[in-house]
Amino acid sequence: MISGSIFAAMLTPFGEDGSFNEHGVAPLVDYILSTGVHGLYASGSTGESILQSREERAHLLTVLAEYARGKCTLIAHVGAASTGDATALAETAKASGYDAVSAVPPYYYKHNFDDINTYYLAIADAAELPVIIYNIPALTGTDLSTPKLLELMRDPRIVGAKFTATDLFQFQELRASAPSKKFYFGTDEMFLGAAAMGTDGGIGSTYNLIGDVYVGIETAVQAGDVDKARQLQGKANALIAILLQTGVMPGLKHALNRMGIPVGPCRAPFSAPEKGALDLLNKWLDDNGYSG
Numbered sequence: 001m002i003s004g005s006i007f008a009a010m011l012t013p014f015g016e017d018g019s020f021n022e023h024g025v026a027p028l029v030d031y032i033l034s035t036g037v038h039g040l041y042a043s044g045s046t047g048e049s050i051l052q053s054r055e056e057r058a059h060l061l062t063v064l065a066e067y068a069r070g071k072c073t074l075i076a077h078v079g080a081a082s083t084g085d086a087t088a089l090a091e092t093a094k095a096s097g098y099d100a101v102s103a104v105p106p107y108y109y110k111h112n113f114d115d116i117n118t119y120y121l122a123i124a125d126a127a128e129l130p131v132i133i134y135n136i137p138a139l140t141g142t143d144l145s146t147p148k149l150l151e152l153m154r155d156p157r158i159v160g161a162k163f164t165a166t167d168l169f170q171f172q173e174l175r176a177s178a179p180s181k182k183f184y185f186g187t188d189e190m191f192l193g194a195a196a197m198g199t200d201g202g203i204g205s206t207y208n209l210i211g212d213v214y215v216g217i218e219t220a221v222q223a224g225d226v227d228k229a230r231q232l233q234g235k236a237n238a239l240i241a242i243l244l245q246t247g248v249m250p251g252l253k254h255a256l257n258r259m260g261i262p263v264g265p266c267r268a269p270f271s272a273p274e275k276g277a278l279d280l281l282n283k284w285l286d287d288n289g290y291s292g
């Protein structure tokens with residue numbers, strides 16, 4: 001069951017040689033959950049899943065579930081370019097006790113809508129778990145319109161969507177059109193906008209470090225405290241402005257490594273952040289009490 005509303009799009013810990021470091025999972029999970037987030041969304045964009053083999057992704061999903069099952073909501077991102085990879089990962093998620101699976105549409109080739117629909121139904125069949133569509137058109141190149149997203153969701157097993165785009169009009173329209181489904185906002189820098197217009201929650205990369213900020217925005221909006229919510233979004237955005245210079249995942253990994261949480265580097269072709277951007281990030285971390 002999916003309980004809670006604020007989920008970290010979890011980073012994947014690597015060793016210095018770039019291989020998956022299973023020993024990095026527990027410290028990262030402990031830190032993220034200590035900030036008050038309600039669950040983990042593993043092996044997505046933030047988890048560098050596109051740079052990993054299916055076997056590596058399955059290994060992460062298994063290790064994570066062994067450690068975190070029963071502690072929080074667990075969502076496995078199983079999206080892949082091929083339906084076979086996505087359904088194999090969906091079976092791993094089912095066998096490991098995940099609460100839900102999620103998937104980007106099949107990427108690289110320009111598939112027609114029937115292909116995309118069949119892919120999601122195959123994932124639902126394999127997972128036997130609730131399915132959350134991951135709509136992130138800037139990275140997948142597939143920009144599903146509101147009618148198309150609603151058509152995919154006609155199957156009762158497709159329970160919602162992670163919406164990583166900036167169109168709050170479309171986000172509101174989706175929620176109004178499908179009140180029985182759950183829509184999670186994924187653009188961290190405007191989470192307050194989504195929360196103010198109405199959201200079922202948020203799933204984002206910066207929640208690995210500052211999850212408490214997004215829990216705080218959700219709580220402040222529910223209490224009608226706009227000033228507080230604005231102040232928290234401002235804090236997040238000062239960090240995100242720097243992360244956009246370091247690279248979001250390289251910057252987040254730098255921050256956590258510096259705090260003693262061993263997540264390692266990002267995998268090539270991601271490169272280490274440049275010095276000027278790192279200096280800005282280190283200053284922000286020191287000024288805001290994230291020095292470990």
Ligand code: MN9
Pocket residue numbers: 009045046136139164186187188189203204205206240248
């Ligand atoms: O959906 C993330 N998007 C990407 C998740 O990875 C492209 C977001 O959490 C962003 O990293 C975040 C910062 O731009 O909003």
